[in-house]
Amino acid sequence: MTVRPMKTKWASCSTSGRLTFDEALIGMPHRLQDYVIVHELLHFRVPNHGKLWKSLMRAHLGEHELIETELKRLGKT
Ligand SMILES: [Zn+2]
Numbered sequence: 001m002t003v004r005p006m007k008t009k010w011a012s013c014s015t016s017g018r019l020t021f022d023e024a025l026i027g028m029p030h031r032l033q034d035y036v037i038v039h040e041l042l043h044f045r046v047p048n049h050g051k052l053w054k055s056l057m058r059a060h061l062g063e064h065e066l067i068e069t070e071l072k073r074l075g076k077t
Pocket of ligand 1: 039043048049
């Protein structure tokens with residue numbers, strides 16, 4: 001796992017299992033951090049943002065779309 005400044009994304013995961021998180025997440029509200037962490041971890045099971053991924057996101061975080069909107073408003077996806 002790596003934490004470093006990222007320009008366009010909050011986090012990414014590679015097929016080799018490496019997770020990278022944007023340094024800017026440090027100090028952000030926990031619900032936003034949780035969203036980004038759960039989002040990436042689920043990609044190890046589900047590589048896309050399809051129905052299965054969405055229902056797992058909902059199971060872990062509830063109204064995850066609201067948090068997604070909030071994060072996009074901060075300028076990154
Ligand atoms: Zn994703």
